[in-house]
Structures are given as C-alpha cells and as structure tokens.
Amino acid sequence: MVYSEAALASITLIGLNQLWYADYERSKFHTLNDNDEWLQMDKFGHAFSAYQMGKHGAQLLNWSGVSGKGQILYGATLGFGFLTAVEMLDGYSDEWGFFLGVIF
Secondary structure, eight states, X not given: OHHHHHHHHHHHHHHHHHHTGGGSXXXXXXXXXXXXXXXXXXXXXXHHHHHHHHHHHHHHHHHXXXXXXXXXXXXXXXXXXXXXXXXXXXXXXXXXXXXXXXXX
C-alpha cells in the first residue's frame, strides 16, 4: 500500500507539472514573498492539503493493515513530501517562487 500511495503521488505531481506549471517559464530556484498578493491563502491551502493527504493516507494504510506507527510515519511523510514537491515546483517557476511564509 505504501508503494501504491507513493506511485499515485508521483503520478499526480507529474500531472500537476504538465497541467499547471508547463504554461509558465522556468527559472532558477528562487524565493518570493507573496504574503501581500495572496494574503497567505496559498500557504493555508498547502498546509490544509498536506494535513488532508496525511490524514487520508494514514486511514488508507490503517484499512490495509499497516501498524499504527507505520500509519503515522508514512501518512505524515505523504502529506509533507507531496506539498514540499509542490513548493519546489513553485520555486522553479518564473511566475511563482518558494516561500515558507509566516502566518502571524
């Protein structure tokens, strides 16, 4: 099941790259403070998506019989890893940039 989740996440990232990022120029990795433009809604969306992916990934692993410790480890890794990859795509996009943001 862990391999299936990793494969599905990889396919999704490839699709996201082709459907969203392919229309924009690539650049060297750069950061961009987009707090004024997006009012941190982008960061909220990324954090919420990471949480949901981790939660549902852990539930799927529970259903497939993975131990509780494995569910937490792989579920959290799924959400965090996927959204880190999205941030990396942002960092190499000329239109956007990598930014951790501060909520306060």
